[in-house]
Each structure stands twice: as C-alpha cells, then as structure tokens.
Amino acid sequence: MNSGNSPKQTIRRKIDMSKMPNHYDPVEGRAVELDDLPWVPFPEAFSDGGIRWKLLNVAPELGSWAAIFDCPAGSSFASHHHIGPGEYFLTKGRMEVRGGENDGGETVTAPAYGYEPCQAYHGRTFFPVASEFYMTFLGPLNMVDGENGQTLALVTWQAAQAVWEASLEQASTNA
Numbered sequence: 001m002n003s004g005n006s007p008k009q010t011i012r013r014k015i016d017m018s019k020m021p022n023h024y025d026p027v028e029g030r031a032v033e034l035d036d037l038p039w040v041p042f043p044e045a046f047s048d049g050g051i052r053w054k055l056l057n058v059a060p061e062l063g064s065w066a067a068i069f070d071c072p073a074g075s076s077f078a079s080h081h082h083i084g085p086g087e088y089f090l091t092k093g094r095m096e097v098r099g100g101e102n103d104g105g106e107t108v109t110a111p112a113y114g115y116e117p118c119q120a121y122h123g124r125t126f127f128p129v130a131s132e133f134y135m136t137f138l139g140p141l142n143m144v145d146g147e148n149g150q151t152l153a154l155v156t157w158q159a160a161q162a163v164w165e166a167s168l169e170q171a172s173t174n175a
C-alpha cells in the first residue's frame, strides 16, 4: 500500500470534495422542566418495588438517553450490564450500586455523583430508603438473567423511548 508519497505530500494532494461526508449542522439544544412530565411506572420486567421514571432526553447521534428515577424504599433494578458508560446524580436517598458496600460495591447517600464504566455489571441496584436519581446512559443497557447469563432485553435509546411513549399513552388513556 506504499504509494511512494510522504504523508506531507498526501495531505497536500487536492481533496476530492465529493468523497467527503455530508455536511451536518449542530444538533439543536433541548430542555425540559421536570414538572411538565408525569411519573410513569418503570417496566416491572426490569425493576421491583414500584420504581417510576421520566425520560428526559434521547440523543440518537450519541446513542445516549437520560432519565430520572423515583425509587421507593425497598425497590431495585434487575441485573444488567451498561454497554457504554453512564453518569448519575443521586438527588435523594441512598443507592446500593454493584451489590452495595457490604457486597463489594458501593453505597452512596444523596447528594452523590457516580460514574459507571463500559461493561459495568449491576447485579442488583437497591434502594433501602425512598430515593431519586438522574442518569445519562451512553449506549444500551443489557438486561440479563445473571452476570454471564442470557440477554433478556437490550434497552437502547430507541427501546427506552418506545417504552416511555407507550407509558404516556397508557397514562393518558387512564386519565
């Protein structure tokens, strides 16, 4: 693959614009006031104890989604891997992440921030007291039936959006 050109000569070669990617404009900003959105039940297939949530944003260009969760005392999330990293802000209560501090993980008390890396495994995320947290998910959640278990569902930004929209529809039907 050596064309005989130095890197500098290659850079100087005239750029064929037809081979360039399409031009993209900056993505529009967006904002939401939380009181404008209803709390809806988070799917029971993925949680226990009456967790409710609000989907705040999806960013298809990043594959990310952002949500806030209302977690009653004793509630929990089912086992999952974070395929991409995630950042959270615990605004109220207490959260046991990766099993909590008594099981090799962490227990955080609000206000608390946390970063979970790519492939983080969360066997059981538990809320011993009424809690609330915001989280941005870069990439999907892989819901599994144990650390090396089968995938039960892949929660991409699209899946999160579909679940949220179905819940809104349900809520408006019940209203």
Ligand code: ZN
Pocket: 080, 082, 122, 125
């Ligand atoms: Zn998690």
